Amino acid sequence: MYSFAQRSDTSVLDEPLYANYLKLTGLHRPYRDQVLAAQDPDGNAVVSQQLLPPTRGAGGGADSATGGNGNGSGNGSSGGGGVRRVLYAKHMGKHKIGLGPELFRRAQHVILVREPYGVLQSFSNVLEPTQQELGYTALLEIVSELRVLGRQPIVVNSDELVRQPAGVLRALCAALGLPWQDAMLSWPAGPKPYDGLWAEWWYGNTHKATGFDAEVRDARKPLPPHLKPLLAECYPLYDILSRQAIRPLPEAEPVPRPLSAPPPPPGAGEDEGRAGQADGHHPNNHHPNNHPNHLNHHPNKGGTHVYVSDPRNADVLIGIRDGVSGRFELVWRPHARVSVLDSGYMLGDGVWEGVRLHNGVLFLAEEHLDRLWEGAKAIDMELGISKQQLQQLVYDTVDANGMTSGVHIRLMATRGLKPTPYQNPDITIGQPTIVIIPEYKEPSPVPREVGIRLFTVHVRRGAPDVQDPGWNSHSKLNCIAACIQANKAGADEALMLDPQGFVATCNSTNFFIVRKGEVWAPSPRHQLQGITRARVLQLCRQYDIPARETDFYLTQVYSADEAFVTGTFAGVIPVVAVDGRTIGSGSRGPLATRLQTLYTAFVDSYCAGGRRTM
Structure with missing residues (x-):
């Protein structure tokens, strides 16, 4: 009015x-x-x-x-x-x-x-x-x-x-x-x-x-x-x-865009293209007791992603950019959904990032978005949005939820809607689907203080010519298979080797060992180029802590003085046992403790200056 x-x-x-x-x-x-x-x-x-x-x-x-x-x-x-x-x-x-x-x-x-x-x-x-x-x-x-x-x-x-x-x-x-x-x-x-x-x-x-x-x-x-x-x-x-709302009109465009979706490719009827707009959730998933937070405290289960359950997550608004209409909406979590014909659901065709919100600032947003864009480019997926625009959508989502700190955000981009189940990326309707899931998610202090146990699995990290391990892709079955074996062995996470038998990475975090005061990081060939991993190596250089990237075997792991893992959510988490062998003293070591302090200080410093634009 x-x-x-x-x-x-x-x-x-x-x-x-x-x-x-x-x-x-x-x-x-x-x-x-x-x-x-x-x-x-x-x-x-x-x-x-x-x-x-x-x-x-x-x-x-x-x-x-x-x-x-x-x-x-x-x-x-x-x-x-x-x-x-x-x-x-x-x-x-x-x-x-x-x-x-x-x-x-x-x-x-x-x-x-x-x-x-x-x-x-x-x-x-x-x-x-x-x-x-x-x-x-x-x-x-x-x-x-x-x-x-x-x-x-x-x-x-x-x-x-x-x-x-x-x-x-x-x-x-x-x-x-x-x-x-x-x-x-x-x-x-x-x-x-x-x-x-x-x-x-x-x-x-x-x-x-x-x-x-x-x-x-x-x-x-x-x-x-x-x-x-x-x-x-x-x-x-x-x-x-x-779904019937008019679309925004650019200044130079003389007439409104059509309200209907783009026509599906040849061989796919309109009904096929829209059939997947149904809710893909099971009705029981709407019950608060089925919220993932209630699955967090599995008996005797530790790990790098153990978090403090927060009932506010049942009510968060989730940001969804529909690739067909181009509309971005904030949807109440129990009703947030994508089509069963979405490429991510059917094929795991997409890339994602995990980002922290601390003191109102998206921590290392530039590096996370750069990696998302690199992965999207590698799989030939044009997101149809700039990094600056996507960063703003993430801020819009957390602002709508009144979030400032203690927040972890899963940012996902899939290739979008399919007219029919088929893997060819050319057979896609519209642009990629983008989903932003913010959660109040403080890491549990227990793994940080007590440490975690790893188990070396038979599942290897593949070579880049099979599926590039540097892609942070939705196709995570390789890591899931490793995690399953570690679960069966009673460990908190899987330690994975590369095709030559050298230590590569864990199934969801990057791995380090400490020998005679020097930090060793596995060569980056067969692992995701971790943003927290790179920051820890930078802190080592900044504070005169000897560190290098190198190939090493399990023998060097078992006899290490310390070991630890890093990740966006985990930060720096000590490892106290691998394959039943106690690492060092069997408790958090002095170098892991120091790196935890340095990394926490860096997070606070980075987020102290207020929001950054790309």
């Missing part, structure tokens, strides 16, 4: 059908009596007298109250002499109750829909949410009614509007047949003369903003348990509406 109010050709009304809704439903509002006194409670009279006077035609736009869901109808005047020809009338979808069909026949409607988690969080600050109050069902009814009348609904995704205000508003103006005006992008802070009298209850954050890109929303907090069933009900309705 504030955006359209800045146009030179538009006047605005704030929910003129509110009194009609309150009268017919009898619902409580803290300002109910004031609204009934200030507005005409006869909705059809409001339509005929304010929204569709006989001397006017059709046009207009839409908005939503309190960051929730709304549909708008408007009209315009063809008169001159400074008369504004477009009337923008903001409504909530539920306000259609008791109205005749005339408003739907003559006015242009736009549906604004927002991700349900934020809607429930905002609404519950003032009133107890219900499905009727939230209005998702009403919005779907409006879309259906418009289609029956032969009118194409215009749907705007509120979250995408905040992320790309200029592009979405350009697309909306083009769809409405209105000229673009730059003034729509900003407005002064504070209350407005056209606000409804309910503004002090609902518009607090909105009044702080001066534009979409500076919009202030409620700080994220977990929903109370009694609202979780309602949230689950809203998501399928939101999905239906959001």
